[in-house]
Amino acid sequence: MKTGDPGTGWFDQCLAIVPEPLQVDVAEARLNLLAWGDRDSPALLFIHGGAAHAGWWRFIAPFFLPDYYCVAVDLSGHGHSSHRDSYPQGIWADEIAELVDRGDVFPQRPVLIGHSMGGLTALRVAAGKALPGLVVIDAAVRPEASAPGRRGRHNILARERFYGSRQDALDRFRLIPPQPVLNPVLVDYIAENSVRQAEAGWTWLFDPNAFKHLTRTSLFDRLAEIRCPTALIRGECSRILDRETARIMSEEIAAEVVNVEIPASHHHVMLDQPVALVSVLRTLLATWQLTAK
Numbered sequence: 001m002k003t004g005d006p007g008t009g010w011f012d013q014c015l016a017i018v019p020e021p022l023q024v025d026v027a028e029a030r031l032n033l034l035a036w037g038d039r040d041s042p043a044l045l046f047i048h049g050g051a052a053h054a055g056w057w058r059f060i061a062p063f064f065l066p067d068y069y070c071v072a073v074d075l076s077g078h079g080h081s082s083h084r085d086s087y088p089q090g091i092w093a094d095e096i097a098e099l100v101d102r103g104d105v106f107p108q109r110p111v112l113i114g115h116s117m118g119g120l121t122a123l124r125v126a127a128g129k130a131l132p133g134l135v136v137i138d139a140a141v142r143p144e145a146s147a148p149g150r151r152g153r154h155n156i157l158a159r160e161r162f163y164g165s166r167q168d169a170l171d172r173f174r175l176i177p178p179q180p181v182l183n184p185v186l187v188d189y190i191a192e193n194s195v196r197q198a199e200a201g202w203t204w205l206f207d208p209n210a211f212k213h214l215t216r217t218s219l220f221d222r223l224a225e226i227r228c229p230t231a232l233i234r235g236e237c238s239r240i241l242d243r244e245t246a247r248i249m250s251e252e253i254a255a256e257v258v259n260v261e262i263p264a265s266h267h268h269v270m271l272d273q274p275v276a277l278v279s280v281l282r283t284l285l286a287t288w289q290l291t292a293k
Contacts, residue, residue, distance in 0.1 A: 010275070011185060014059040019072070024105060026098040027091065032080040033105070036061050036070040042132070042290035043106050046072040047096065049116030051157050051176065051206045053079030055193045056115070059186065060270055063278040068285070071110065073099065075121070077210035087210045089217060092117075093124035100129070111135065111285065115270065116240070120219065127225040133288050134230045135281065138267050140241040141249055144218040157211040162201035169195045169202040177239055179266035186271045223252035229288050231258045233280060235265035235272060258284060 019034035034054045044064060046057040054072035061070040074081035075092045084091070100109050111133035114122030119139030126134045156176065163169040173191035181187050194205050230253055234241040243261070250257040260280050265272035 011059055011189075014062040015189075017062040017065070019058070019061070019070075022071075022105065024099065024102060026102065027076075027095045029076040029084060029095060030082040031076065031095060031099065032074040034058070034061075034072045035105075037065050037068060039069050039107055041067060041069040042285075043069045043071065043108060043110035044285075045096070045100065045106075045110040045112050046070065047112065047114035047118030047122055048072070048075070048078065049118050050211070051078070051204070052115075052118075052190075053194065053205055055079065056190060056270065059189070060274060060278060064282070064285075068290075069106075069110075071105065075118075077207035079205055083207040083209070087214070089215060090124060092121045096121055096125045097129055100125070100131070108132075111288075111290065113137070113281065114139065116267065123219055123226065124222070126228060126230070127219070127222040131228045132290055133285070134226065134228050135233065135284065136231070137233045137269055137277075138235055138238050138241050140245050141219045141223060142245060143220045155211075157206070158208050158214075160203070160208045162198065162203050164201055166195060166197070166202050169204070175268055175271070177267060179237075179239075179268065179272075182264075182266075182272045183274075186274065190271070220252065223249060224254050226253045227255045230255050231260060231280075231284050233260045233262060233269065233277070235267055235269045236261050236263050237266045240267050260284075 019036045022033040022035055024031050024033065046061060048054060048056050054074045057072040061072060064070050076095060077083050077087060100106055109131055112122035112125060112131060113135040115137040116139050119136035122134055123136055170191050195202055196205055232246050232249060234246055246259050250259055262269050262273050262276050269277050
């Protein structure tokens with residue numbers, strides 16, 4: 001099987017492993033979780049990117065069974081978690097910081113694995129809390145002077161949209177930022193699980209209000225506070241995290257950092273090269289020698 005070619009085998013096998021749905025109340029929000037495996041195994045917490053949801057990890061997390069307990073979270077305003085009246089700076093990190101200390105969910109703190117906005121959220125949490133490990137997938141942190149402000153994609157996400165039918169919505173699904181679709185089967189699966197029916201028509205699962213007043217504050221000065229084993233993973237063709245930025249981030253982080261570049265992948269690494277991503281993650285986790293409770 002070619003890396004990045006979903007075929008039907010491994011993808012269908014992953015989806016056949018149905019996660020346990022959980023709901024927890026943290027930081028004044030009710031979060032939806034998907035959980036796989038034995039809670040007494042070393043834990044992994046998968047955090048999606050902006051406007052995404054826990055379902056983006058449905059065909060990734062099962063690869064880590066039975067060695068790990070895997071949980072994917074819908075951040076507030078995403079997926080099937082509750083919406084907020086407002087989304088103050090750092091609120092998603094507050095949710096994760098509280099979640100990892102919930103003994104009824106995690107008998108021991110998990111490794112955080114975050115993509116894009118989820119990677120920035122994981123970085124913020126790791127800067128203030130002792131963790132067994134941190135994996136940041138294609139998320140860039142730059143010095144304040146060079147950090148871009150609000151980006152156009154957030155303005156796009158802030159617009160509430162309704163469509164006349166489910167198919168109309170699916171036909172309008174696009175990856176943000178734009179990139180080639182290397183695995184249509186995976187992208188179609190994500191699209192089909194990213195819509196809901198509302199009174200005004202079909203729309204996306206995420207709350208547009210979460211992006212209406214989104215501001216970017218550089219986390220660069222907090223990188224030195226991260227002291228757990230860390231990996232920075234980027235797509236070779238990514239427009240978000242370039243090699244030089246990854247190198248600078250690595251030098252600022254106080255802990256040992258591994259930099260990994262996934263060939264023939266863009267920003268959405270789990271969609272472009274899912275098997276390669278899994279291989280990298282499993283190798284990293286093995287070297288970190290996590291122990292069960």
